[in-house]
Amino acid sequence: MTRPVAVLSRADWEPRAHAHERRAAAHADPFVARRHRGAKHPVEDFLFTYYTLKPAQLKRWHPGTGVVLLDAAGRAAEKFYRPLTGPELTALGLGASSGAVTVDAAAVRERRGAAVDFARAVLGAHARNPGFFGCFGLHEWAMAYRSEDNELRHEYLELRLGAEGTDAVVESSRIRCTHFDAFRFFQPQAVPLNELRPTRESQRRLEQPGCLHATMDLYKWAYKLVPAIPSELLMDCFELARDVRETDMQAAPYDLSGWGYEPVRIETPEGKAEYVRRQRDFARRAEPLRRRLAEAVDLLDPEHTTGGAAA
Structure with a gap:
């Protein structure tokens, strides 16, 4: 794996995830509301109509490449995430029950x-x-x-x-x-x-x-x-x-x-x-x-x- 720049416990990464969701929602939720009522905005809509990232995708937090998330086993099923291997866990002093996952940089390179x-x-x-x-x-x-x-x-x-x-x-x-x-x-x-x-x-x-x-x-x-x-x-x-x-x-x-x-x-x-x-x-x-x-x-x-x- 890419050498990690950080190992984040759930107590570290979960508040960041919630803070990001609130920050993104301030822009994404009004757009969704406008779309439901058929209204248009010449400035705010552009970030969702010309650009292609969907509001729900914008609100989903990711740590980026080289960061290990602990107690995050559920995210291993997400696209471009994977659990750490045994040698990687050992090198970081982590156990198999740590629920450690990371972004799969090799998969991102291969697909994108x-x-x-x-x-x-x-x-x-x-x-x-x-x-x-x-x-x-x-x-x-x-x-x-x-x-x-x-x-x-x-x-x-x-x-x-x-x-x-x-x-x-x-x-x-x-x-x-x-x-x-x-x-x-x-x-x-x-x-x-x-x-x-x-x-x-x-x-x-x-x-x-x-x-x-x-x-x-x-x-x-x-x-x-x-x-x-x-x-x-x-x-x-x-x-x-x-x-x-x-x-x-x-x-x-x-x-x-x-x-x-x-x-x-x-x-x-x-x-x-x-x-x-x-x-x-x-x-x-x-x-x-x-x-x-x-x-x-x-x-x-x-x-x-x-x-x-x-x-």
């Missing part, structure tokens, strides 16, 4: 090797590349460009400047979106306006810390490797993604006044300056999370490294 490799590459690019702070969130505007010809991505939202005003902002701006998962939702007419042609494969080298969507995606790389990622780190990434999504939509062309959000008017010099200020703050907040994720990926495959210590 492609995700491990992709996360390593993207996190490495995020560490190496300089941040670009001149995009001003225009990806959302490009998704609404000439919307009279195609369906809006957020069909239940009104355009703050109307269709003509939105088109004018797009046509008068420099668009340089580096993120494939934003670019792929551009309206067809907006695609030629982007200076780059990001693809899924080029994401391995284009990811950069100034991109709001790359920062939100730290949450995606975390949940794709659950249970090998500690749930506390997962929630740190989730909560940063939620804050980023708020700015992402405030800077978008939509009118969110009905939900209490003031716009970041990126069509003005003052709005652009505010967007860049927030963008730089998110990049600073994201860096320690990226390092922690990179270190967790390295635990899964210690023969390779993501550059977790890079600044």
